[in-house]
Amino acid sequence: MYEIVSKRELAPRIKLFEVYASEMAEKARPGQFIIIIINETGERIPLTIAGIDMIKGTIKFAFNEVGKTTKQLGCLKEGDCIENITGPLGNPSEIKSFGKVLCVAGGVLIAPMLYEVQALREAGNALTTVVGARIKDLLFFEKEMGNLSDKFYVATDDGSKGFKGLDFLKEVLEKEKFDRCVAWGPVVMMKNVSQLTKPYGIPTIVTLTPIMVDGMGMCGVCRVTVNGRMKFGCVDGPEFDGHGVDFDELVNRQRMFLPEERLGSLLWEMKGGCACGGK
């Protein structure tokens, strides 16, 4: 059992949890993920680690309340427990001094990207950071990210704050030379960023979030095609070369259980959820 120490709403339907997991806090590194199962009847879902506190013995993770499990998770309160958390899983990000790094984060993955950015900063990189969301209300960690970055940009799909879309990056890439790009976010965003950086030959690292069950190489549902070869998101990743990922296949595979996911979510809502109103 893992106790929730703190719960914070980062944006509507996006929450950040901090849980006691001292052994994991000792071992976790940026880029790795955990698998949580809320209770005996729950499903196993992967979530990227968004920070650790070695002194308190806690780890942090953020999630977007989109399906039954994440909605149910969002209803848990400080002091409540999660039945099982397995982690850290997956390979840690490569953190070293690359030189100039462009970090692009979108949606809920802005939260773990802050953890990544901190590590890249400590390793002595010059950072240009972009945070993006669909609309301005869904943005968070702008100040924190800005403080750690040499240059900082905001973008939204509808242009309600900052740049409209990511096309402005063309200009940024034209003007400046980057040694590496780290893009974490929705698949479409990572695909766009990878396409933008490709002509400049900038190594671009994306983190993939395919469907997972065990998260340790056993089921193979997370298989993705990278540079024409079958890879497992959980054990070979979660980070891959963005220029080699078959993003369209990934999108297709992510939608495999959409009808079932919708049904589960609908039934949860019909039962009244947890009646906490998301607080």
Place this chain on the structure above:
Amino acid sequence: MAESKPKPKIKKEAEPMPKQKPEARRKNFDEVALGYTEEQALAEASRCLQCPKPQCVSGCPVEISIPEFVKLLKEKKYEEAIKKIKEKNSLPAVCGRVCPQEEQCQKLCIMGKVGEPVSIGRLERFLADWERERGVGVPEKAQPTGKKVAVIGAGPAGLTVAADLAKLGHNVVIFEALHLPGGVLVYGIPEFRLPKKIVRAEADYVQKLGADLKLGYLVGRIYTIPELLKERGFDAVFIGTGAGLPAFMKVPGENLGGVYSANEFLIRVNLMKAYAFPFYDTPIRIGKHVVVIGGGNVAMDSARSALRLGAEEVCIVYRRSREEMPARQEEIENAEEEGILCKFLANPTKFIGDEKGWVKAMECVCMELGPPDETGRRRPVPVKGSEFTMDVDTVVVAVGRTSNPIIQSTTEGLAVTKWGTIVADENGKTCIEGVYAGGDIVTGEATVISAMGAGKKAARAIHEHIMNKK
């Protein structure tokens, strides 16, 4: 006074196992084999000849004193009988159900020469179930030795090692990567063949013996083996991580929706109980026409699960012929009784998807059998120009499992074969001092009981090693 009554004739046929009727069981996940009644168990036990030189024992990988427990059963000393089994085997309810007895103890039974061998497995199951229904006792523990052993993986091998070492008074910690103990018993073998409450009870028993079970600990990521030995005070480590990685066929279209590895399919159904979706949160989608590729027990389990999940038609496609099928005869019969179809001498070459990226057809090629390969089975060879297409909307790929590489890649100096299995001697000793391994991680995909046998030997070797260590 001499016995005047003539000896009753011994029945040549074994007591049949009562089973759920095929038409009923194909719609539920309840156990197919119902187990002997007391009368049946006594009748079957009376068929044992009590050979002075019993052959059966040498066929048992964990060396259960078979004639002795059968004799005790016959005398209705059930408690003593189960104790006799548990001297050697900590998981009798599991073994009584899933051991291939026909290839082991029962194969060597003298009764088999004149009729059917004694149903040793069914008797073992009867006693284990008898005991579980009454509450399992715990044997007295040995004096604590103060030695600490880490067991990686709570599958058949790991649970056996843990039980044997805990009984000897060692401080045993089991690190299991999944959220439930049992390994393949809980994620692989379906409920209708091995109810999960039985696995749970067997794992509980190992904990009652004193082993500490940690769930959700993937060794290699959370701690590495060198850390366990050097920093966390363990005197020895046993690796029983099994053969958990799915093999794929590497044919086009394998990443389409509706194509599952057998591991994914069975993990969803067994471990996550997707058959009870949406009461359990993990979904599974079953179409009308399900094809299972492969001829082993995992293929049988997948096919029979698909049927129970509501498929209209389930067909096993196997590249060799029936004779070469590695599945247990009993399981093939069970599957056929339930209405599973088999297509022999065919192999998929391509999966074709619909506009939504879901599989809609499978292209196969016919095979013929050439000369035997290194496994001794005749090698299937494609017949040129024999391609044909089947309409399918769900595919389960059950063509084997390989070892998980996480331990090997995080344990410097551990010798590994070219198949990724760990090199260990017959006692489980690896090339690193204090590190032992056994089960599928050493042999490649094999049986539950052979993993337990390896666990038994490793436990003895570990005990010796840590007691002699200064």
